[in-house]
Amino acid sequence: MPIESGSCASARQAKQKRKSHSLSIRRTNSSEQERAGLQRDMLEGQDSKLPSSVRNTLLELFGQIEREFENLYIENLELRREIDTLNERLAAEGQTIDGAELSKGQLKTKASHSTSQLSQKLKTTYKASTSKIVSSFKTTTSRAICQLVKEYVGHRDGIWDVSVAKTQPVVLGTASADHTALLWSIETGKCLVKYVGHVGSVNSIKFHPTEQVALTASGDQTAHIWRYMVQLPTPQPTADCNQMSGEDEVEFSDKDEPDGDGDGSSDCPTVRAPLTSLKSHQGVVIAADWLVGGKQAVTASWDRTANLYDVETSELVHSLTGHDQELTHCCTHPTQRLVVTSSRDTTFRLWDFRDPSIHSVNVFQGHTDTVTSAVFTVGDNVVSGSDDRTVKVWDLKNMRSPIATIRTDSAVNRINVCVGQRIIALPHDNRQVRLFDMSGVRLARLPRSNRQGHRRMVCCSAWSEDHPICNLFTCGFDRQAIGWNINIPALLQEK
Secondary structure: OOHHHHHHHHHHHHHHHHHHHHHHHHHHHHOHHHHHHHHHHHHHHHOOOOOOHHHHHHHHHHHHHHHHHHHHHHHHHHHHHHHHHHHHHHHHHHHHHHHOOOHHHHHHHHHHHHHHHHHHHHHHHHHHHHHHHHHHHHHHHHHEEEEEEEEEOOOOOEEEEEEEEOOOOOEEEEEOOOOEEEOOOOOOOOOEEEEEEOOOOOOEEOOOOOEEEEEEEEOOEEEEEEEOOOOOOOOOOOEEEEEEEOOOOOOOOOOOOOOOOOOOOHOOOOOOOOOEEEOOOOOOOEEEEEOOOOOEEEEEOOOOOOEEEEOOOOOEEEEEEEOOOOOEEEEOOOOEEEEEEOOOOOOOEEEEEEOOEEEEEEEEOEEEEOOOOEEEEOOEEEEEOOOEEEEEEEOEEEEOOOEEEEEOOOOEEEEEEOOOOOEEEEEOOOOOOEEEEOOOOOOEEEOOOOOOOOOEEEEEEEEOOOOOOEEEEEEEEOOOOEEEEHHHHHHHHOO
């Protein structure tokens, strides 16, 4: 019986410790507000160049960090006490079970197992708490650097591609599965022109480098060149969408989509026929682009070929063959006669037309799934994205292996590179858009909440470096395009 009374005494002692500890927790919680006020008074007494709103946000975050770590410390102490109590109880039981003593090895194994379980619980609690703090801090920082400015709503089906005009007036273009291409005022979000010349899904749109002319590729096996004339409306004051993003990120239902004709695209001027129709493919034309100078255009098709056309005569100049499966994208170099084509055969190919007498081709192998796009940067780099959830940066002078690899958690769609700042925008199947530099360092993730961001797969991204309001645009299968303002100096400084 002395062993039983000792066990009861131990239990009573542990109970008293927990009671006194719970009282200390209540005292700690009651003094949190006083400490927060004292910290705020101390910080406000210091000289700082930060805006008051930013300082208040930092105060709240650091206060949250302190409280979380204090709670973790208290939980750690409590768990250690429980471990000690458990070990004492196990030691007592080891002396009385069936009148036989447990071997030291058995007792050690049993105590070690219980201790390991409690230790794992402590680690899990610590990781969950600290991850929540870090996630909260990163989300707040991203919202300050990446702000949603305008939503462009008017398509009746998903938007495959988005592009920004290179000439004045600068307008936004979108290509949709609803068989139309729309031109938008970037500032007001108003639809300016609707192109309805295609009889299939419009899969891409690109603007001529010097004229008010657009090039669109379609599921009707053609690419169209058409002229537009726009007059920009007077800009209206833009609401600060950053004030709408105070809620945590939430999941969306596919039903939570904008209305198909929300901004009245039906009442804008309509272009019904092209200047030129490029007809040589035997399958869906998935993408098209202008060669430097705008006198030639290249198209990519599901018939496994890419075609080079003379724009003035609509004649086929070259048929680029070699891919083993359907093409997914094509892109031209901004200053040189170079073309890159991507394919479902896990490769992308570089076609060189700089020498009229020699048309060389180089094959890049490095992905394990469909290459969804490959784009040029200024200089000698190509960036490729794939359904294998990676993005790779390549040097054209050394094609054997990439110079950088970005690994993500979702398939990557049509990427775009901010040429001046060398920032890559990655649109994902999982509705996220992430920004990386050319060395593979993650810079930011565009914010998503229950009031802003894409609700379904993000299909494409496009930079407009010189526009004062929006410098990044994204589009998705939720039938909307979004204009973002990315504070690039702050973004690079955060890196």
